[in-house]
Amino acid sequence: MKILAISFAACTLIVAALVTWNAWGAKDATALALGTFVIVALTLIVLVWYAYDTNSIARITRERWLREGVLSTTYALQLTGQKGEVGRTLFQLHNPSSLVVRARVACNFRIYGESIKAGPVYDGEDVWLLFPQQMSQGWFEIESLLQAKGKTVATMIAECTPNNKKTQLTMTLDLEFWDELGIRRKLPSRPHYFDFDRWAWIPRLTEGHQAS
Secondary structure (H helix, E strand, C coil), X not given: XXXXXXXXXXXXXXXXXXXXXXXXXXXXXXXXXXXXXXXXXXXXHHHHHXXXXXXXXXXXXXXXXXXXXXXXXXXXXXXXXXXXXXXXXXXXXXXXXXXXXXXXXXCCEEECCEECCCCCCCEEEEXXXXXXXXXXXXXXXXXXXXXXXXXXXXXXXXXXXXXXCCCCEEEEEEEEEEECXXXXXXXXXXXXXXXXXXXXXXXXXXXXXXXX
């Protein structure tokens, strides 16, 4: 775009110079006509350069929106209450951008390797709506998840051992974001497990190994 604008402006300037040179030597040329032509030619060059600058500003603004939209959206897990209670977990999505962002959350919970349902909000069926520079927050209870397989928090604490703690209750989190400009971003799946001994959600920090 910059090369095109410079080329067009240069061609216009060359043509204007040639016409001015030829008209200056012509007997029927008048100062008013010649001056008018020069002004029109220079105005055209200025308009071309202004259009290029406007286009550059619009492109930079759009690129900034793209960077600040889905790329800046984050999530957080926060466990409330004491060990042995229902294990209410706050799930937070933060949108610090100036764009409206939508999100799909799929937690993919498993108990001892068996898949369980957590409801449309956390099974990737419903769409979260994240308003600009705001945080959206939902929650789920570990006790309710365990009841799907006839388990309770108390029994899981009693069954917890160093060998099975990473498989008792797991979550493989899949997040997908898209903004009002149509830009989409799907994050890599991130496995977590719930440590009933330490009473905390533990995320996998690397691609190859889980946190301990």
